[in-house]
Amino acid sequence: MSAETSFDIAIVGGGPVGAVLGALLRRSVYSPRVLLLERELPDLAMPANTTDLRFFALSRASERILKAAGAWEPLLQTPSALCAYERMHVWPRDTDPRGEGSLTFDAAELGEPDLGRIASNEALQRAGLTAFIGAGGEARAALVHDLHFTDCSVELSTSIGTVSIKLVIGADGGRSVVRRAAGFDVEAQEYGQLAIIANLASERSHESTAWQRFLGEGTLALLPLANGQSSLVWSLPRDRAEALLAAEAMTFNAGLTAASMGVLGNLSLASERRSFPLRRVSAPHYVRERCALVGDAAHIVHPLAGQGVNLGLLDAAALVQQLDEASREREDPGALRVLRRYERWRKSDNEVMSLAMDLFNRFLAFGGDGPERWLRRGLGFVGRSAVLRRPFAERALGLAGDLPDIARRG
């Protein structure tokens, strides 16, 4: 590719956030020419992998963003990768799953058809890319190595040549090359925990419910899948997790069933096990002249409440709204003052969520008896009051906070 290109914006990274961002940009009034560079571009003509292990709990706000991006319809085309969940049930270590101290959010009680959808990472990425290409975006398989900033453009060194662009957006995940090459600092904190993920068969139906237990040494989440299985996210101290990863399947299954208190009967592995180290990462700045970060490139939060991708989609929607407004006012979309508006908007929201997840993890998921007693009392108190449950449910639906226009209630 030559240094001079006919694109206005380059997105580095075509994961769920980068792909949806590209589709939103193409469908905006601004409608820039967008080049998306992705290291491992999936072949959209081939069927999706059916053994994806990473599933997201998409909030209502994310659903609206995906609809506005044109990615919702393609996602519905893969029904096996999408499951509506109608209830969310949370309980602490030392109570029965349905005992005092447990808390249930019910879609019917809130007058909602469901609380959200559980979607596979791969299905979401493919739906985003389909929408992006369908809206006239150009996606190329390429690895971006480095960036060089000049006064009025950025040069990207990539495996397919050099690209010169007015604005580059880093959607290249937690180990972002854009973040490093653009000189952004990061604040990172290792939790010393691993999250084990796997797909599970269960003796009893998951009842379209997302189940979560605070264990005192981490959290256990069981997300309902369309094929009747459940997706496991089990966060534990590293040594405990490593022992469980190395254990025979029968031993693992027994430990898992005990940790879930048999809420779905006996649980057994229906896939391999994988794990991810858990970290909290936050870039003090998301923008500089001609460059912005979105999604995991800007922030990684503990997966305890499954908010990672939801925050990234909100970043994408907020950035597109700012760029759209700038183009209407005939401002340069790569100008720092334009990009700063996006940073101010999203950074505070993301920081609040990141801190909340950190506190939950520190004091509730890993707390001793003191915090756990407070958790039990707190959950029980909220659980008994429909009025108190509503603000928590609004958070879970992703409808709290300063939302981009396309994520608001219609």
Ligand SMILES: Cc1cc2nc3c(=O)[nH]c(=O)nc-3n(C[C@H](O)[C@H](O)[C@H](O)COP(=O)(O)OP(=O)(O)OC[C@H]3O[C@@H](n4cnc5c(N)ncnc54)[C@H](O)[C@@H]3O)c2cc1C
């Ligand atoms: C165990 C675990 C469970 C999780 N569960 C949930 C959950 O339930 N709900 C939820 O919302 N979130 C969850 N998350 C978080 C979620 O996975 C991330 O927040 C989400 O994937 C971020 O999307 P992204 O598009 O920003 O980044 P990524 O998905 O990391 O995508 C980045 C893309 O950039 C590409 N790329 C990287 N570098 C380059 C380069 N140099 N050149 C070109 N391309 C490049 C990569 O190939 C990749 O496709 C979980 C995370 C973990 C670890």
